[in-house]
Amino acid sequence: MTQSAITPDRAGQGRTLAVVVVGLAAVVVAMLCAFALPSIHSGPHDIPVGATGPQAATAAVGKALAGEEWDVTTYDDEKALKTAIEDRDVMGGIVLAQGRITVYTATAAGAQSAASLTGVVTALAKQQQAEVTVTDLKPFPADDPKGAGFSSAALPMIFGGMIPAVILSRLFPGHAGLRLRLAGGVAFAVVAGFAVTAMLQYGTGSLSGTYWLTSLGLSLGMAALALTLLGLESLRGMAGFGLGAAVIMLLGNPLSGLAGGPHWLPDGWATLGQFLPPGASGSLLRANAFFDGTGAGSPALTLGCWVLLGLALILIADRRGLRRGTTDQPAPEAQLV
Structure with a gap:
């Protein structure tokens, strides 16, 4: 009598324990997916950048940056490009000139995007044997430069x-x-x-x-x-x-x-x-x-x-x-x- 009364109760506790264990494991897996998947697939995705300079040079840069990583917009002059960065229309820009490339970034808009743009343009400049100058138009404060x-x-x-x-x-x-x-x-x-x-x-x-x-x-x-x-x-x-x-x-x-x-x-x-x-x-x-x-x-x-x-x-x-x-x-x- 006592044994028959205890057994169903223990069986119910076992089922409850199994549900709790599986549920907690599912929560942990969900947390892992939520935090890991965006990080695994993170990187430049259609980052808006501007370019200005001779038409042939800007066309070449647009072709070099074509793909899913960058979205290049051409501007008439350097002033218009800098205004677009400050107005947050683009996150950075490239000014092309004979033997020289100027990169404008906005680190405060996204430090990783700014670093990635600088790296890509530096690699392109090395291929063309051009000098590179990097100017940060919107940096983080001097007391916390890395944000x-x-x-x-x-x-x-x-x-x-x-x-x-x-x-x-x-x-x-x-x-x-x-x-x-x-x-x-x-x-x-x-x-x-x-x-x-x-x-x-x-x-x-x-x-x-x-x-x-x-x-x-x-x-x-x-x-x-x-x-x-x-x-x-x-x-x-x-x-x-x-x-x-x-x-x-x-x-x-x-x-x-x-x-x-x-x-x-x-x-x-x-x-x-x-x-x-x-x-x-x-x-x-x-x-x-x-x-x-x-x-x-x-x-x-x-x-x-x-x-x-x-x-x-x-x-x-x-x-x-x-x-x-x-x-x-x-x-x-x-x-x-």
């Missing part, structure tokens, strides 16, 4: 959205705490955005833009993450939060393009990454911190849409909570009895 601080901002931005969602959900649970969670999420995003920007700009010297503009952009990115996760948690509990966090960590983080720029990822991966909050936050931070806001419109709009999505989810959860509260109230007759 290490900027590249490391991805995880703080992500955890800056995830951690408050978890803590606020535990401190102010249920429908009664919904509006406090919303207020707390917005307040945290603003305070954290300004604090992180201050650390990166004045502490490590990694940013060089207008402090207030950069801080507001970083706050918008954190708000997009925090409010979306709070909305998912309000509707579906920790299961909803877990789903949102998994998408952010497994897709948003490796596809953010913060270190190398989106052109360093395959086209499909890069496009997806820029539609997710980490990628849009990174692009907005890059635009505000190094390019005076040039190119900030698209990522700001993307983050604004995520903020609206989070607010909509929270509003739906609020309405459901109000309906449940009304339904759960006893009828007036029952109260009198």
